[in-house]
Amino acid sequence: MRKFLVLVLVFFNLLTYGQIPVDLTGFDKKKGVKITNESNLLNIEWPAGNAESGKIIIDLSKGQPVMNSLMIGKNNVFKTIVKNLDPAIILTVGKRDLVSQNGWNIFFDKTAYLPYKTYPVKLDKTGVKVVTSGSQTEIIVAGATGGPFSGSYNFTLYNGSPLMNVAAVMATDVDSLAVVYDAGLVSQQSPWENLFWSDTENNVRNTKVARMDTAHMMAVKYRTIIGEGKEGSLAVFPAPHQFFYPLDNAYNLEHIWYGNNYRNQFAGFGIGLRHDLLGDRRWVPWFNAPPKTQQRYNFFCLLSAEKDGKVLEKVKAFTHNDTYQPLPGYYTMSSHFHQEHIDEVLTRRPIPEMPGFVKAFRNTGVNIVHLGEFHGPGSPRGPEAKRWPELKMMFDECKRLSDGNFLLLPGEEPNNFFGGHWMNIFPKPVYWLMSREKDQPFVEENSTYGKLYRIGNKEEMLKLLELEKGLAWTAHARTKGSTGFPDKYKEEAFYKSDRFLGAAWKAMPADLSQPKLGKRVLDLMDDMANWGQKKYVIAEADLFRIEPNYELYGHLNVNYMQLDQMPKFETGWQPLLDAMEKGKFFVSTGEILLPSFSVNNVTSGETAKMDAKGNVEIKLNAKWTFPLNRAEVISGDGKEVFHDVINLHDTEAFGEKSFTFTKNLKNRKWVRVEVWDVAANGAFTQIVWLD
Known part of the structure; x- marks a missing residue:
């Protein structure tokens, strides 16, 4: 009996403390x-x-x-x-x-x-x-x-x-x-x-x-x-x-x-x-x-x-000190911020020479910030006695706070006319009202403000975008207040217009099983390309108040815009809209940069010709901090989406490399590339169209 108990204790110890x-x-x-x-x-x-x-x-x-x-x-x-x-x-x-x-x-x-x-x-x-x-x-x-x-x-x-x-x-x-x-x-x-x-x-x-x-x-x-x-x-x-x-x-x-x-x-x-x-x-x-x-x-x-x-x-060093690293030939641009700075000015709160949110963006290396003001406060639908002074104050403050290598741009997030929520940007200050009575003109000249536009429906909204060379795109597509959009209006004239850019990308929702961020809009990007129009996807932050001591970098993303020089507020920012409209940018969380990308020597937003067999040569220059995880070559034929995953586990931290991928894309109509690291940080190109 004693020997049996000893054996039991030995067996128990092996189970409890033995080597696995x-x-x-x-x-x-x-x-x-x-x-x-x-x-x-x-x-x-x-x-x-x-x-x-x-x-x-x-x-x-x-x-x-x-x-x-x-x-x-x-x-x-x-x-x-x-x-x-x-x-x-x-x-x-x-x-x-x-x-x-x-x-x-x-x-x-x-x-x-x-x-x-x-x-x-x-x-x-x-x-x-x-x-x-x-x-x-x-x-x-x-x-x-x-x-x-x-x-x-x-x-x-x-x-x-x-x-x-x-x-x-x-x-x-x-x-x-x-x-x-x-x-x-x-x-x-x-x-x-x-x-x-x-x-x-x-x-x-x-x-x-x-x-x-x-x-x-x-x-x-x-x-x-x-x-x-x-x-x-x-x-x-x-x-x-x-x-x-x-x-x-x-x-x-x-x-x-x-x-x-x-x-x-x-x-x-x-x-x-x-x-x-x-x-x-x-x-x-x-x-x-x-x-x-x-x-x-x-x-x-x-x-x-x-x-x-x-x-x-x-x-x-893994996050460049929580900043967006300068890249020759590019300026960083971030979009969709409900700071409601103008409401603070109009309610006569003490405003410092440089507000905290401007310091925060400057400290983070963001060159261009596109606002989404009057998303709650303000009078986007009138009365006009409030709307026009609000817009003037926004334009004046954006001009005042734009200086050196920083440009603050006016913008709003309307939730009428098109369906869901959407962002807009004009290349200069534009006075417009999101409503129009039957007896009011669509446009009139005003001695104080210049042209005043009143918008009563989606057709007039598109006309305004065309006249003033503005762009619109779906904010937080397929979620929040844009659930079901842009899918529900993809056959509308305004969506098919070249004034409608596409959609905006943010890491939302969050899913820690996925090796990438923001799959919701990456999938939409592919769907929009298969729908047949040339649409692009910019990064959006969709954040409210910002101060220097906030956790801004963790919630932020940027667009690296191809620009020869920084636009000045006084002369307008049409070159920025040109880069957006032509797909001349890439999106990044900051840790991965894509200085150059081409398909058969054609860059994003342009059309590349395949050889007789449908082969293309994709060239991509990448810089990174965390070791890389994968690249994806994504393409579509107008119906299906194809994902070609390339394992990048051979890379080490803090590298730079020019990659060349030869792919057969016969019968495909478009192609783009994503790169992701082991921390799910990433960057993605805009689309190259295929012929």
Whole structure:
């Protein structure tokens, strides 16, 4: 009996603390990564650039922290940054309304205000698999569960950089779920001596780690917290854009946490990232989580032997210090902002020489900002006694605030005449009213304002765009107030007109299973091309108030417009509209730039001739920060859309390359290209038409 009990205890200990199986069949030892497995510890060493090597030691024993050590070193001499860590990912799971509006594209959802449940993602290790893909090595630790989700904890290493991605890769069979997540690293013994971060004024701050019973949240710049140990530092930060689900406001909602027992879900001391469950207190849709999709609740770590928060400079390099990098031959332009600055001026609030929102855009490297004023305040439909002075004030303020390398352009988001919501831009100040009585003229001369237009229907709206050389496009297509559009008016004369540009792109809705952002409008871009008209897609931010201490970069995107020089407000900005109308621009989140793109030596917005067999040569010059994930060559024949995915896992961080792709596009009518990195940052070209 005693021997039997001993055998039972031994078997129990093997189950509880024994080594889990390791599968190396997908590992390629020729890619520069070294693996050793000894004493229940799986050592993975990878080339981290600058003659350094990174090392992660995975503890294969059940019941032990999965990350035994993180190390950085040179010439086989390693410094231990931290020991005995576990990922701490918390899922807050609510209900998605798939019925009342537009399915998974919904924005106006009440998710955050309805009942929800919170689950820590716990790990009961059942196996480890190591897989090589180009310069990337993924360590997959099976046995992760969190509420209705199950999957694995994945650690991805990137050759050439001390960068690591940590992800709970989870799927569920439950339908109609919306999720928001917090993430970080915890230890039962505090492994850090100091913590560093940048405050919202761009000052590096620190605190000594002390015993604390709860966790502390902070508003920071660059979305980063740094733990400093005896021999090095570890920066923890999210994907800069993918981490944020869409909101109307870019408030800085204290996205960093540190301390003990965070949200009463994980014991021990941790550092990490977080979301405010109520967002900006408006519509707060969280992330989509459709059933059977592999959601990646993830964040990044950057290993460093440096101290005193110096590693923050290397984190900032991934986003060009949260700015849009200048590119010869291009100027950056961002659109769709409801700042309602004019309402502040007209209500006689104190207005500084340079308002906060202008400082924020200038600090972020945006050259041209296109407003969407009077979206609530103001009198777009009259009375005229208010409308004309409001427009004049908008034009005057835009002129006053346009200076040097910054141009502030008037614009509005009408919600009448065409259907849904749409944006417009004219190449100069235009006075117009969104209503007309039967006895009023369409246009008249006024001694104070010049030409005054009154618009009573869609035909008159198109006529105004034609007369004043304006452009219009669908705002937040297929969601929000444009649900069902532009699909419902694609046969209308105004849509088929060259005055209707197309639509605008934003990362909305959010879905962490997708390797790209903004699939909603990328799909629409392809549909519009197949409908037969030459339409283009610009980036839009669709944000309300903006100040310098907001989390602007994470919610922003830009258009790189091909312009010989910066337009001046005084002489009009027709060259900008020419670039838009001709498709002479590309869209970017900022981390990937596409300085040149051609199909058979023809650039975007133009028509390329295929050879007799339908072959084309696509040339693309790309610059990037995060390692690249994939390129997509997307084409259509007027009915179907074709996606040719090109794996770019051989790339390393901070690169530049000229790619050449030879493709057979016989019977295709158009083609475009997207490029995405491992953080789901991206850039996409406008369309080249095929003949």
